[in-house]
Amino acid sequence: WAPAWLLVAMVAGLALPVIAAWLAIPLVAVVAAYLQYRYAPVMEQALTRVFVVSLTGVTAAVLNRLLLTNRVLRRTREQLAVAAVAQERERVARDLHDLLGHTLSVIVVKAAAVRRLVPTDPGAAAGHAADIETIGRTALTRVREVVHDAAPPTLRAELSAAVDALRSAGIAVTAPEPGGYDVELGEPLAWALREAVTNVLRHSGAARCRIEVARDGGVLRLVVADDGVGSDGASDEGGLAGLRRRLQAAGGGLDVGPGKAGFTLTAWVPDA
Structure with a gap:
């Protein structure tokens, strides 16, 4: 047995x-x-x-x-592979939303400037038209970079671009000189600045905009304040909601809402 x-x-x-x-x-x-x-x-x-x-x-x-x-x-x-694909799709969608939303807003502002200046200052209009071409070519390059997860935006570059875009729209800008902010720290705030400027151009009807970047108590903080009315809240379903998740993933946060004389966006990340 x-x-x-x-x-x-x-x-x-x-x-x-x-x-x-x-x-x-x-x-x-x-x-x-x-x-x-x-x-x-x-x-x-x-x-x-x-x-x-x-x-x-x-x-x-x-x-x-x-x-x-x-x-x-x-x-x-298999579950991790599916999650990785979903995460990558979310990243690409979020980055493309932020990139194209901002770029198209700037193109609209530049095109309006061209139309406004053609009768009185053809040279300035031609300059804005050349800017539109440059912005379009840059956008194509950035789309490729987003798809391949390369060359994240820097706070220094976004500060320069923000000042140029706002002034092209006839908005008076107060902003710090672009500094040598750490690329890894500055990337989330660069996206925040891009989204903030996009909303100023699209929704606010502002005449003035103030941009501040400061280190305060172990935090790198960005403040974008304007004297307009802000958005109607619908953008929070897309751009601002995605921006909030991006900042939270970096250990930071986002506050948006009415300020003393308009609308204010405050974003921060740990300054480590």
Whole structure:
């Protein structure tokens, strides 16, 4: 009957849950040894039966756990792959929204300036038209960079672009000189500045805009304040909501709302 007991131990190791298997295998081994001893009362044979049956059951149980673990790992790997794809899609969508929303707003402002200046100052109008061409070419390059997750925006570059875009729209700007802010720290605030300027151009109807960048108590803070009315809140479903997630991922945050004389956006990240 030895093969039968080996089969029972193997089935217990393969079919039963882990705890039940570890309880059943010793029981099967003891019963097999007891019956062996009753048939042939030789202690060495009974102990051998315990060892062989236990080894068979334990081997089957370990194999079962390996198979289960392999299935779990494979399923987890598939889930991680799906999550990575979804995360990458969200990143591309968010970056394209921020990039194209800002770029198209600037192009609209420049085009309006061209139309306004053509009758009175063709040279200035031609300059704005050349800017539109440059902005369009730059946007094409940046779209490729977004798709390939390369060359993130810098706060220094965005400060210069923001001042130019706001002044082209006839908005008086107060802004700091572009500084050598750390690229990794400045990237989330660069996106924040881009979104803020886009909203000023699109929604505010502002005549003045103030941009501040300061280090304060371990925080790098950006403030964009204008004297307009701000957005109607619909953009928070897209641009501002995505910006808030981006800043939170960097350990920072975002506040938007009415200020003392208009609308204010405040964004911050840890200055570490």
